Amino acid sequence: MVSSAQTKEIIYQPVIGLEVHAQLQTETKIFCGCKVAYGEDPNSLTCPICLGLPGALPVLNKRAVEFAMRMIIAVGGSVNERSVFARKNYFYPDLPKGYQISQFDKPIGTGGSVRYNVGKEPERICRLTRIHLEEDAGKSLHPEAGESQTRVDLNRCGTPLIEIVSEPDLASPQEAYAYLVRLKQLLQYLQVCTGDMEKGHLRCDANISVRPVGQEKLGTRTELKNMNSFKGVERALTFEIDRQVKLLRAGGEVEQASLLWDEKKQMAEPMRSKEESHDYRYFPEPDLLNLTISSEWIEKVTSDLPELPETRKKRFVSEYNIREYDAVVLTDSRELADFYEQVMNQFDDAQAAANWIQTEYLKTLNDLKISIDQFPVRPKQVASLLGLVKSGKISGKMAKTVYAEMVSRATDDTESDFTPEVIVEELGLVQVSDESTIVPIVEKIIADNEPQVTAYRGGKDKLFGFFVGQVMKETKGQANPEIVNRLLKERLDS
Ligand SMILES: [Zn+2]
Structure with a gap:
């Protein structure tokens, strides 16, 4: 028997596993030809198959399978030669079929791992249990102020998803955050998912338990749902770890439950038990054949994979001879790394280009609140500008003035064919180096x-x-x- 004074001394360690749903950015849905799109009129992108009308038969989208394969291969997992679709039965107003087609005991992918860094600490690894394919459900639009009814939009029904299930290898909310950042980066490099969590393209549930440091046996876990940003996941986990530890220290017990994170209240509350007691009665989907994947197909997808962030980072350091920190920033996204390389195709000072992109370029994105693909100035123009500075024709300070003018001319797309040289002349900016x-x-x-x-x-x-x-x-x-x-x-x- 441990006295309460001693109980208070126990130090607990969190054990976290994440289940991430990623919407695949295919043209069409996973089992029918309906378009995958956002913001269209409610229920306009539906057909008898994704509405689950009697007699309609699903046909598997090959592209969705290929996207899942890309991710499995990129994380070093095994693409299973044979996998099986299964019906996951449950009732929900936005799931008119009464079941979701998913994969159960024979998923398309097993194993693999994701490497991540927390601050300057050494790299850590989170193992993956599995990656499987499934279809998304529709969306319930709950009443807003002045409305009394919930409406249902079934456009999302049948959107392809992969669910990425991790082992409980994450030891803190910060690790969970870092893991998610890396996962999103991979999905984006592979161009299989936009990774936009606020739009619901990426969704994350977390399993969390705590145990005394040194204890092998896992504590009772709870499941956290409804976080809609990576920081939200971190905050929800911090809240829940704190709740569980306080409960155990006070001599209580953690009950297995699903909790909904409330971002406004900054707390997690149990879901009504009706919603959490699932008995999915999985059984193999009778309308679909087993999914068989040939080794040739796996080889093809493997050889078509883009250069992944880690490899690209190492290449940037060796090929351009820039600092590792710079290489990490520049390879953060595929588009940013592409932009850097396009500048470098026309310019020869790798460190100067790296510095410029990390300051001016990123500042412009931030100031104009635009994404990388909306960046107005072309790599060729940036290369010319940097060339003017390098040759001493203009100073770094003048370059800032010229660049500001370049951005404003490029955003006003009536005039996109300017060169920095023309602007330098027009503004009468000449540096005296004589x-x-x-x-x-x-x-x-x-x-x-x-x-x-x-x-x-x-x-x-x-x-x-x-x-x-x-x-x-x-x-x-x-x-x-x-x-x-x-x-x-x-x-x-x-
Ligand atoms: Zn459809």
């Missing part, structure tokens, strides 16, 4: 400021900036700062 022009000015500034020169030579190093400022002022900001610095140093430090 030493014979700068030397007399430097010498004049030194001669005019004798007290400061004496103070500087006497140890007031900070005054160096004063001299640079004076020269720049005298040249109306057009002198090449590198040359100004060098010429001043030569004269002041001698």
